[in-house]
Amino acid sequence: MSKQVTIEKLKGFLDAFNRHDLDSVMSYFADDCVLYTPRGARPRGDRYVGKEEVRVGLAKRFEGIPDVHYGEDEHWICGDLGVSEWTLTGTTKLGQQIEVRGVDLLEFAEGKIIRKDSFWKILE
Secondary structure, eight states, X not given: OOSSOOHHHHHHHHHHHHTTOHHHHHTTEEEEEEEEOSSSSSTTOOEEESXXXXXXXXXXXXXXXXXXXXXXXXXXXXXXXXXXXXXXEEEOTTSOEEEEEEEEEEEEETTEEEEEEEEEOOOO
């Protein structure tokens, strides 16, 4: 994987999510990465630190929304920062249909993600 942040890298990362390929998703992360989820007990969401914890946090997404899909995506890069905007769709394991617009703010070092911070629109 190139050390340069590219649109193709952001699209590949999202594609790995859509294939539900956690090993591939994790290959984009640095060992010392941090994940902030859109939900949690704190204003910034739940926080996972290090590749093992991040893997656990992302596995929860696939467990909670088994058919999760990210579509209608657009991507931007600026130096070592990337933004992916998408529409998340899926069905929770409790049967609730989800369709929400959101973004991932991604920070890279040496071509690997060191911070993924996800935001979802709040639907009422």
